[in-house]
Amino acid sequence: MRGQFILGEVGAGLRRNLSMTxxxxxxxxxxxxxxxxxxxxxxxxxxxxxxxxxxxxVTVYLCPQDSPQAACAGGEATQEQQEDLERVIATELDGVVxxxxxxxxxxxxxAFTQRYPDxxxxxxxxxxxxxxxxxxxxxxxxxxxxxxxxxxxxxxxESVEDDRAIFEPLFLVLNRLSLLAAGLAVVMLVTAVLLIxxxxxxxxxxxxxxxxxxxxVGASNTVIQLPFLLEGAIAAVLGSLLAIGGLLVGVxxxxxxxxxxxxxxxxxxxxxxxxxxxxxxxLIALVLxxxxxxxxxxxxxxx
Amino acid sequence: xxxxxxxxxxxxxxxRPALDDVSLDIDRGExxxxxxxxxxxxxxxxxxxxxxxxxxAGAVHVAGRDLSRLSSWKVPDLRRxxxxxxxxxxxxxxxxVYENVAFAxxxxxxxxxxxxxxxxxxxxxxxxxxxxxxxxxxxxxxEQQRVALARAYVNRPPILLAxxxxxxxxxxxxxxxxxxxxxxxxxxxxxxxxTHDEETVNQWRRRVIELDDGTVVRDEAEGIYDSSxxxxxxxxxxxxxxxxxxxxxx
Numbered sequence: 001m002r003g004q005f006i007l008g009e010v011g012a013g014l015r016r017n018l019s020m021t022x023x024x025x026x027x028x029x030x031x032x033x034x035x036x037x038x039x040x041x042x043x044x045x046x047x048x049x050x051x052x053x054x055x056x057x058v059t060v061y062l063c064p065q066d067s068p069q070a071a072c073a074g075g076e077a078t079q080e081q082q083e084d085l086e087r088v089i090a091t092e093l094d095g096v097v098x099x100x101x102x103x104x105x106x107x108x109x110x111a112f113t114q115r116y117p118d119x120x121x122x123x124x125x126x127x128x129x130x131x132x133x134x135x136x137x138x139x140x141x142x143x144x145x146x147x148x149x150x151x152x153x154x155x156x157x158e159s160v161e162d163d164r165a166i167f168e169p170l171f172l173v174l175n176r177l178s179l180l181a182a183g184l185a186v187v188m189l190v191t192a193v194l195l196i197x198x199x200x201x202x203x204x205x206x207x208x209x210x211x212x213x214x215x216x217v218g219a220s221n222t223v224i225q226l227p228f229l230l231e232g233a234i235a236a237v238l239g240s241l242l243a244i245g246g247l248l249v250g251v252x253x254x255x256x257x258x259x260x261x262x263x264x265x266x267x268x269x270x271x272x273x274x275x276x277x278x279x280x281x282x283l284i285a286l287v288l289x290x291x292x293x294x295x296x297x298x299x300x301x302x303x
Numbered sequence: 304x305x306x307x308x309x310x311x312x313x314x315x316x317x318x319r320p321a322l323d324d325v326s327l328d329i330d331r332g333e334x335x336x337x338x339x340x341x342x343x344x345x346x347x348x349x350x351x352x353x354x355x356x357x358x359x360a361g362a363v364h365v366a367g368r369d370l371s372r373l374s375s376w377k378v379p380d381l382r383r384x385x386x387x388x389x390x391x392x393x394x395x396x397x398x399x400v401y402e403n404v405a406f407a408x409x410x411x412x413x414x415x416x417x418x419x420x421x422x423x424x425x426x427x428x429x430x431x432x433x434x435x436x437x438x439x440x441x442x443x444x445x446e447q448q449r450v451a452l453a454r455a456y457v458n459r460p461p462i463l464l465a466x467x468x469x470x471x472x473x474x475x476x477x478x479x480x481x482x483x484x485x486x487x488x489x490x491x492x493x494x495x496x497x498t499h500d501e502e503t504v505n506q507w508r509r510r511v512i513e514l515d516d517g518t519v520v521r522d523e524a525e526g527i528y529d530s531s532x533x534x535x536x537x538x539x540x541x542x543x544x545x546x547x548x549x550x551x552x553x
Contacts, residue, residue: 002412209395210406216353217458218382219410 002223009210009227013203014234020199021235027195028239028288029246031188032281034181036247039277041178044269045171051267053141056163057101060085060151063158064105064131072158077132081156085134092150099137105130131158189288192239196232196289197296203228204297225297229290236289237282244278304462304493305329305352310361312347312517320359321347323517329495331461334488336504337497338528339514345497348514349464352495353385354378366461383411386455386492390467392447394439394454400426401435404454411458425457429483445476449483456487463487465496469503477503504528 014021062082063072082102089097103111108130112120136147144162151160204211214224248271255268305327312322322344329335337345350356351363354370363370366384373381394403401422408418426432429449439447448468455463465484469477481503488494498504504511504527511526512519 002409005409005412209393213393213395213406213454214410215379216382216387217407217410217454218379218385220379221376223410223412 006223006226006230010230010234013207013227013231016206017199017203017231020195020202021231024192024196024199024232024235024289025239025242027188027192028236028285029242031185031192032240032243032285033246034185034188035284036243036274036277036281038178038181038185039280040247040251040269040273041174041181043273043277045174045178047267047269048167048174049171052167053164056141056167058136058138058144058147059161059163060134060136061158061161062132062134062156065128067131067158069158071153072156074155077156077158081154082132082134085151085154085156088150088154089134089136093136093147096139096143096146097136098139101135101137103133103135105132108133189284192236193288193292196236197292199235200228200232200293200296203231225294228297229293232289232293233286236285240281240285243281244274247274247277304331304333304366305495306362306364307348307351308362308364310351310358310363312344312351312356313359320517322351322358322514324361325514325517325519326361327512327519327522329493331493332488332491334485334494334507334509335496336507336509336511336526336528337495337514338499338504338511338530340499340530343514344517345514346466347517349387349466349495349497352462352464353387354381383458384460384462386458386460386463388448388451388455388463388465388468390470392439392444392451392471394447394450396439399436399438400431400442400450403439403450404457407454407457421457422453425453428456428486429453430479443476444472445479448472448476448480452480452483452487456492459492461492463492463494465494465498467498467500468496469498469500474502478506481507499528499530501528501530 062077062085063069063075065076086100086102089100105127109125109127112125112130138144138147141164144164148160148162151157211224251269251271251274256270260266260268306329307325307327310322310325311320313320325344325348327348337348339345347356351358351370352365354363354365354373357371365381368377368381370381395406398406404422404425405418408421413421423432423435426435429452431446431449431453434442434446439450442450448471452468463484468484469480472480477500484494484496485507508525508527510524511521511528513521513526513528
């Protein structure tokens with residue numbers, strides 16, 4: 001009986017304030033779409049880092065003949081220097097470096113001629129124009145700095161380079177984008193909270209006769225406030241469902257069907273990731289609406 | 304049933320108190336007229352009983368509860384022991400007579416079956432059978448007040464508070480409402496009626512508690528109320544707690 005009564009009140013409240021209800025639905029829709037977009041961007045960054053960082057290496061370039069670098073003043077790296085380096089890597093960088101692959105200048109030349117059979121810009125190059133290098137696969141790609149500290153400046157080392165640096169600009173852009181989305185999401189969420197509390201206040205005001213009678217006849221706070229809480233929650237959850245739907249459609253058509261078709265070598269977020277984010281969006285909607293209406297009601301429908 | 308112990312109520316700091324050191328004791332089953340001019344503190348008394356206000360000093364006991372120690376989540380429970388009617392009826396305009404009365408039971412979570420039995424019964428008691436489907440605006444003032452009484456009484460509270468229930472009604476209609484209050488009182492319900500309707504008070508000869516400027520100036524059984532005796536202290540022979548004037552029983 002009481003459940004039915006409360007649901008009836010909720011329905012009446014939503015209908016009576018239809019335009020405000022629609023506004024709450026739309027604002028939560030937009031704000032949670034931004035929240036979801038920020039979350040998906042982060043997921044995308046994680047995916048790319050996971051994929052790419054596994055393949056990237058730290059390359060230790062050994063001094064070639066006639067290098068202009070100060071580190072290579074001693075001339076081309078000797079076999080002895082190279083062995084020294086390998087020993088250092090095996091001892092001092094034990095546990096950091098997973099695997100070492102040696103690329104001699106002959107290997108480098110083969111790889112080069114394969115790619116540029118006619119020489120570089122028409123100039124034929126020889127094996128001696130190449131340099132040897134050590135390719136290190138790290139246990140944790142984030143530990144590049146440790147490797148750099150240990151190896152830079154050792155005899156025979158021209159430079160230590162992290163292949164990840166190539167991706168940095170891309171991740172920088174993606175991170176900035178996700179920050180932007182999160183920033184917009186925060187602004188929209190604040191708007192949503194204000195709008196929900198205004199709507200609840202309006203709803204409480206338009207039903208002040210009912211609530212005052214409820215108080216007089218001794219209805220409990222739950223019975224008086226629950227319809228308002230539910231109104232806010234229903235509108236906000238509806239908004240979050242729209243946001244999830246919007247993200248699903250967006251990911252499906254923009255990423256899975258279009259971007260993945262034209263740039264196929266990247267592992268993209270998919271609708272599965274949206275489903276993974278979805279419960280959090282619904283939770284955010286619930287917390288926001290219940291929280292803001294509870295605070296509002298404490299002021300406006302006190303016993 | 305209702306006890307005020309040295310109750311003082313000040314609404315704004317530094318302002319003149321609405322009630323000043325008031326002590327009263329109203330027993331179970333009594334019928335009490337609370338009289339006095341506007342602003343004398345009648346409504347404040349009722350609001351204190353309902354715990355819509357808390358006393359600034361002193362204690363209020365209602366139906367065995369010390370209201371100053373009553374936690375706010377127990378207030379609804381207190382109010383279920385009290386029915387209230389007002390001068391302006393306070394009915395819900397978009398609900399029918401039946402729905403208005405049923406509303407009081409619905410919000411308490413009563414079963415549909417219980418409601419379908421209790422509402423017609425109380426509507427019959429107040430003499431509104433056959434008008435269940437009317438809306439408040441289709442009823443006369445007296446009938447609207449009967450609906451309000453039905454709503455206040457449908458839960459059979461041991462206490463009924465009436466704040467100027469006849470204030471908007473003509474004398475004949477008021478008499479009908481008074482008969483109804485009397486009838487409810489005779490079932491053992493304590494009735495406290497705030498009013499400044501002299502004629503009604505004098506007709507019924509019940510206990511009269513008169514307030515003036517927040518203090519009890521008279522409390523007598525089978526009393527009468529003559530507002531002209533107050534407000535003109537220079538008139539000889541008329542004390543605040545003077546003896547009742549001989550007025551014919553109606």
